[in-house]
Amino acid sequence: xxxDQPDDExxxxxxxxxxxxxxxxxxGADVLDPEPVGVEGADVGPAGVAAEAVPPxxxxxxxxxxxxxxxxxxxxxxxxxxxxxxxPTAPVPPPPPPDPAARAAAAALAVPGVAGLYGGAFGExxxxxxxxxxxxxxxxxxxxxSRIDVHVVARLGGDLRELASVVHQRxxxxxxxxxxxxxxxxxx
Numbered sequence: 001x002x003x004d005q006p007d008d009e010x011x012x013x014x015x016x017x018x019x020x021x022x023x024x025x026x027x028g029a030d031v032l033d034p035e036p037v038g039v040e041g042a043d044v045g046p047a048g049v050a051a052e053a054v055p056p057x058x059x060x061x062x063x064x065x066x067x068x069x070x071x072x073x074x075x076x077x078x079x080x081x082x083x084x085x086x087x088p089t090a091p092v093p094p095p096p097p098p099d100p101a102a103r104a105a106a107a108a109l110a111v112p113g114v115a116g117l118y119g120g121a122f123g124e125x126x127x128x129x130x131x132x133x134x135x136x137x138x139x140x141x142x143x144x145x146s147r148i149d150v151h152v153v154a155r156l157g158g159d160l161r162e163l164a165s166v167v168h169q170r171x172x173x174x175x176x177x178x179x180x181x182x183x184x185x186x187x188x
Contacts, residue, residue: 100148100175101127101134107174108137108150108167108181113158118151118184125151146177153185 098106108114117136119125127134138149150171154163164181172179 099127099129099134100146100177101129101137101139104139104148104150104171104175104179105134105137107170108152111163111167111170113155113163114152114167115155115187116153118153118182120151125149142178144178146175147180148175148177149180149182151182151184153187154183156186156188 105117108117119135123135125136125138127137127139136151138151140147140149148171150167152163152167154160160183164183168179168181171181
C-alpha cells in the first residue's frame, strides 16, 4: 500500500468508534477527497462519505390485534394458571419408606433424657442421604447384617447406662440389626 493513494483493488481501512470497518473503493473513485462531506467529528471514508457504525434496523414485531370493545380492568394479583387435575382413577404411589438412619434418629430422640444427637467435632458421625444428612447416626453394612451407631447427647441428672439401654432397645425395635449407643456429651 502506498502512502498517497491505494490501488484500485486495495481496501481502505477506516476506524469507527472502537471498531474496524473495511471499505473497498470502487474502481476509478477518488478515495482521498480533499474536502470531505459528512458529519462533523465522524471518520471519513472513500469519496468523502462519512463512515458511521450504524447497527442494522431491528424489525418491528407485529402487535396482536386489540379488541374493539372496552379494555378489561387489570386484576390486582397474578391470575392463577389452571393446573391439571390428577385423574381420580390414577393410583397414587405410596411415599418412600424412611431411611433406617432417619428412623433410628427419630427413635433415639423420642427417648426421655436424650437432648439431641452428636455429629462429632467435625461432623464426621453422620449418614449421607440424597439431599440431606442425618447427623449423629452412622449406618454400615457388615457381613453379619447392618450396624447402626447412635451418638446421643444426654441430659445431666439421669443414669447414663439406663439411658443407653433404653435408646438401644428403641432403635433396635425400630430398625433392627446391630445397634451401638454412645453417650457423647452431657448438657444441663
